[in-house]
Amino acid sequence: MTNTPFDQLGPVDYLVVEFPAGQSNFTGEMAEELLKLIDAGTIRLIDVLILQKNEDGSVDATELSDIDELGDLQAVEAELAELLAEDDVAHLAAAMEPGSVAGVLIWENLWAAPFASAARRAGGQLIANGRIPIQAIIASIEADDAALAAS
Amino acid sequence: MPLRAARVGRVGVIGHPVAKTAVVAKAVSPGRSPVAKTAVVAAAVTPGRGLRRRI
Numbered sequence: 780m781t782n783t784p785f786d787q788l789g790p791v792d793y794l795v796v797e798f799p800a801g802q803s804n805f806t807g808e809m810a811e812e813l814l815k816l817i818d819a820g821t822i823r824l825i826d827v828l829i830l831q832k833n834e835d836g837s838v839d840a841t842e843l844s845d846i847d848e849l850g851d852l853q854a855v856e857a858e859l860a861e862l863l864a865e866d867d868v869a870h871l872a873a874a875m876e877p878g879s880v881a882g883v884l885i886w887e888n889l890w891a892a893p894f895a896s897a898a899r900r901a902g903g904q905l906i907a908n909g910r911i912p913i914q915a916i917i918a919s920i921e922a923d924d925a926a927l928a929a930s
Numbered sequence: 931m932p933l934r935a936a937r938v939g940r941v942g943v944i945g946h947p948v949a950k951t952a953v954v955a956k957a958v959s960p961g962r963s964p965v966a967k968t969a970v971v972a973a974a975v976t977p978g979r980g981l982r983r984r985i
Contacts, residue, residue, distance in 0.1 A: 795948065840933050865933055866942035873947035912951070 786899055789892030790908070791825065793885045795871050800878035810852050813884075817855060824855055826862040826885040832875040840868050 816822045829841040843849065843856045862885055863871075875881050895905075 793944070842934060861934060861936045862943060863937060864940040864942040865938045867944040868933065868937075870942065870944040870947045874950040 787892060787896050789823075789888040789890070789895055791885065791887050793871075793883065795830075795874055795881050795883050797875055797879050797881040799876060800880075803880060807850070809882075810850065814851055814855070821888075821890050823887040823889050824858070824884065825860050825887055826883075827856075827859060828863055828868065828883045830868065830872050830875065830881045830883060832872050832877050832879055832881070834877045836877060838868060838872040838875075 813824070817824055827843045829843075829846075831839040831841070833839065843852065843859065849856055863883070871883055872881070898905075
């Protein structure tokens with residue numbers, strides 16, 4: 780990870796993608812799309828972990844560097860920071876089903892950094908942020924459509 | 931596999947146990963296909979059309 784000054788750091792997000800037992804189909808497509816985002820300068824990958832939640836609830840964590848054939852992700856791995864701590868692994872795995880595997884990604888939204896810096900320089904401070912699930916938007920639109928149809 | 935030493939004993943950044951996203955089920959609920967639904971959303975958020983505002 781580069782030494783970006785904190786006042787120039789873009790928003791940092793995480794996601795946990797769970798693959799239920801026996802339902803994974805890794806073709807390399809995910810890595811390919813991730814690399815596109817990195818190469819385009821849209822995001823900076825900060826940390827990656829692969830978690831396996833066992834049937835007894837225990838969690839095994841695998842580092843990207845522990846994977847034998849990383850392919851194009853090899854260069855990315857060298858730039859990762861080990862941001863996630865032991866506590867985080869437990870917190871993130873709380874959402875996982877026993878027997879599942881999950882990929883955890885932490886990334887900086889580089890695309891948002893210049894605007895965030897400008898807002899800070901203007902004296903602004905972030906007081907709320909979040910993500911609206913696409914499903915919530917769908918539900919809202921469908922409710923509107925249903926109301927229109929009923930009227 | 932044990933965690934790297936650098937991850938142990940540090941202050942975490944997540945802060946609390948994460949809850950599973952509950953809305954995922956809606957994406958696979960019966961009705962219009964997810965592809966059709968995505969198209970509806972894309973159209974609704976296209977500049978010039980916009981979502982109807984209720985507030």
